[in-house]
Amino acid sequence: MKSEETRKADPAYRLGPNEGMIGRKGGRLLLDTPALVLDLDALERNIAAMASHAKAVGVALRPHAKTHKSAKIARRQVEAGSIGISCATLGEAEVMAAAGLPGVHITSPMVTEPKIARLIKLNRQDHRGLSVAIDHPDNLRALAAAASSSGKRLAVMVDFSAGHNRTGCATPADALSLARAARASPGIELAGLQSYSGHLQHIALRAERRARALAQAGILRDIIRALAQDGIAVPVVSGGGTGTFDLDPEARVFTELQVGSYVFMDVDYLRAMKDGRNAPPFETSLFVQAAVVSVNARDYVTIDAGLKSFATDGPLPEPALGAPPGSRYEFFGDEHGRLFMPEGSPRPGLGARIECVTPHCDPTVNLHDFYHVVRGDTLVDIWPVDARGKR
Amino acid sequence: MKSEETRKADPAYRLGPNEGMIGRKGGRLLLDTPALVLDLDALERNIAAMASHAKAVGVALRPHAKTHKSAKIARRQVEAGSIGISCATLGEAEVMAAAGLPGVHITSPMVTEPKIARLIKLNRQDHRGLSVAIDHPDNLRALAAAASSSGKRLAVMVDFSAGHNRTGCATPADALSLARAARASPGIELAGLQSYSGHLQHIALRAERRARALAQAGILRDIIRALAQDGIAVPVVSGGGTGTFDLDPEARVFTELQVGSYVFMDVDYLRAMKDGRNAPPFETSLFVQAAVVSVNARDYVTIDAGLKSFATDGPLPEPALGAPPGSRYEFFGDEHGRLFMPEGSPRPGLGARIECVTPHCDPTVNLHDFYHVVRGDTLVDIWPVDARGKR
Numbered sequence: 097m098k099s100e101e102t103r104k105a106d107p108a109y110r111l112g113p114n115e116g117m118i119g120r121k122g123g124r125l126l127l128d129t130p131a132l133v134l135d136l137d138a139l140e141r142n143i144a145a146m147a148s149h150a151k152a153v154g155v156a157l158r159p160h161a162k163t164h165k166s167a168k169i170a171r172r173q174v175e176a177g178s179i180g181i182s183c184a185t186l187g188e189a190e191v192m193a194a195a196g197l198p199g200v201h202i203t204s205p206m207v208t209e210p211k212i213a214r215l216i217k218l219n220r221q222d223h224r225g226l227s228v229a230i231d232h233p234d235n236l237r238a239l240a241a242a243a244s245s246s247g248k249r250l251a252v253m254v255d256f257s258a259g260h261n262r263t264g265c266a267t268p269a270d271a272l273s274l275a276r277a278a279r280a281s282p283g284i285e286l287a288g289l290q291s292y293s294g295h296l297q298h299i300a301l302r303a304e305r306r307a308r309a310l311a312q313a314g315i316l317r318d319i320i321r322a323l324a325q326d327g328i329a330v331p332v333v334s335g336g337g338t339g340t341f342d343l344d345p346e347a348r349v350f351t352e353l354q355v356g357s358y359v360f361m362d363v364d365y366l367r368a369m370k371d372g373r374n375a376p377p378f379e380t381s382l383f384v385q386a387a388v389v390s391v392n393a394r395d396y397v398t399i400d401a402g403l404k405s406f407a408t409d410g411p412l413p414e415p416a417l418g419a420p421p422g423s424r425y426e427f428f429g430d431e432h433g434r435l436f437m438p439e440g441s442p443r444p445g446l447g448a449r450i451e452c453v454t455p456h457c458d459p460t461v462n463l464h465d466f467y468h469v470v471r472g473d474t475l476v477d478i479w480p481v482d483a484r485g486k487r
Numbered sequence: 488m489k490s491e492e493t494r495k496a497d498p499a500y501r502l503g504p505n506e507g508m509i510g511r512k513g514g515r516l517l518l519d520t521p522a523l524v525l526d527l528d529a530l531e532r533n534i535a536a537m538a539s540h541a542k543a544v545g546v547a548l549r550p551h552a553k554t555h556k557s558a559k560i561a562r563r564q565v566e567a568g569s570i571g572i573s574c575a576t577l578g579e580a581e582v583m584a585a586a587g588l589p590g591v592h593i594t595s596p597m598v599t600e601p602k603i604a605r606l607i608k609l610n611r612q613d614h615r616g617l618s619v620a621i622d623h624p625d626n627l628r629a630l631a632a633a634a635s636s637s638g639k640r641l642a643v644m645v646d647f648s649a650g651h652n653r654t655g656c657a658t659p660a661d662a663l664s665l666a667r668a669a670r671a672s673p674g675i676e677l678a679g680l681q682s683y684s685g686h687l688q689h690i691a692l693r694a695e696r697r698a699r700a701l702a703q704a705g706i707l708r709d710i711i712r713a714l715a716q717d718g719i720a721v722p723v724v725s726g727g728g729t730g731t732f733d734l735d736p737e738a739r740v741f742t743e744l745q746v747g748s749y750v751f752m753d754v755d756y757l758r759a760m761k762d763g764r765n766a767p768p769f770e771t772s773l774f775v776q777a778a779v780v781s782v783n784a785r786d787y788v789t790i791d792a793g794l795k796s797f798a799t800d801g802p803l804p805e806p807a808l809g810a811p812p813g814s815r816y817e818f819f820g821d822e823h824g825r826l827f828m829p830e831g832s833p834r835p836g837l838g839a840r841i842e843c844v845t846p847h848c849d850p851t852v853n854l855h856d857f858y859h860v861v862r863g864d865t866l867v868d869i870w871p872v873d874a875r876g877k878r
Contacts, residue, residue, distance in 0.1 A: 129602075214519075234837055263823070369788050387598065392623065392657040393648075393652045393657065394878065446623060458795075
């Protein structure tokens, strides 16, 4: 047990203005707002559902930490069977590796000098299977030189752009040639292939998502076949996302899935995946609790969560707990939003709490320092968003 | 002089991956990216220009910290003559007061129990002129009760919505009645009136901005006159923004301006205020430095700054230093953007640095932990975004 003083000095214990609410029982949970709220029961069900799906279809999971940026959530994913954790930034990878998580894979190329220096340092410290995506022979050469001097091999996955074209080799021929070069590079271990079809994740019609996901997988299969003819094995094929979690395994190409958003299920994913009878087996676990701070306007009330509490790149937040049915939210500046209620609905009073389903979850989480972890109406814990802002 | 160990334990000294670059001279500044870059010369010129404008027109300044969330920038504003600092959240106010800044004014009503408890605690600690906006008699009663028990009076400004209707009394009659009630409340000191015409700030035509700003000021003048007839003096009238910085004083109603964005001048404000010959006397001081991380696409290169580095609620970031003239930026996910260059332009190579003028500056700053403060090509300091995420 830590002394109070040690506890206070440890940044992990500075848990924001709601720390004193942990464990309090009775009545509706009224947080100091705006506050990111995580429904732990729903989170656990989502993690279990994805784990059992993966087991059933024979694919491994390396869930994406860019969604949650939390070592505690990553730990729960690994305890449920995930073989590792995907990270979008080196800073996320540093946080996850420092927390002792295995199989940390960085899904974007690290190309600048400062990034390569940090990557090599992390690779020397980490003994649990670090890897990084590459998509260019110049970057491969730089990594090989740095890894060779460090005395420890660096594992890489060749990134194939899969039509998304954000990062990754543009053609199968480029991917083949980069994989061959990686295989031949001193200091480098070719761990596998990566391919993320980001542009397919939010296609609303499941049949279309399926057809396009299978087509992409076919191209990957051809690359793997060509490498096999050279005697180059590809032990890992990593990719996929929440939107294609049940389609990618069908192709029998991916050995693991980099699913992220399934833990939270934001407005965007719920809409895209609710396709007739094909409702996803995941449920919303992430909300923002806000308070009504002004009631003087005729048609709406003003709440204290605006564009510094919700991501603005996707759909709008959806009012839930505390909001009259049929209410809608509009952004109203940095720190405020307005809640329009259907005519005749009771108007929430000053100080009333309103919870909203989050819009695009990844950048929403990135605006908050803490998860307020609840079971029912009890705040059971506060978890820091450990890797928020870490590049 | 602190020991190295004390220095490292102090969170203010954990300055991110670029700490080692401070003071290095020679060559183009190549940061670990993405990194928020603050041009100190431009910042100083902006602060000086606003200070000399305010002096010339006889109005005080209480600049808004919601823009920069930085105690060091606030300190420079006060050193240039500002009488205080405006804050949008209580968390910002706590940070600014703890840094010893005077005249901290909170521009939004604080209505929930946890917020009122923190506010009263801050009011007892602060002896340099804390105040808070109010817009409802119920809130006034709650504040009066809490302040009375605390044994220290709380200064309030009655917020008049001025047609923006985010917070504030909806009618002059409501504002009058709330001001009278505040004057009569034990534990409360009526410090003045606040009125922010947020909806006028970005009107592109100066003549229209002027007409509407003057009309709003007329309504305020009537409220002040009516209060004077009751023998209630209104020593402070606070409001205005960067978009109306030269219009609000003309009405001779405001005693002080809550200008914020002038320190940085983002894409939004530059466009709105460049109205024929009426270019504003402020210049862009805030940029994000990103690096090219993938060059495999035909029509663009991918850079490592996306919607976790730039606000997405306004215009797009504008490519500047390092980008071929005529380049344009598009968002490409959480951590990436793509830079399209005019046909025939040289393509920046892997690792090349591109700086972009920030879109809406307040929420952009809110995504970053540090300002990388430069003079020319030298990183002279790194300043934490102290109040980032503080609610």
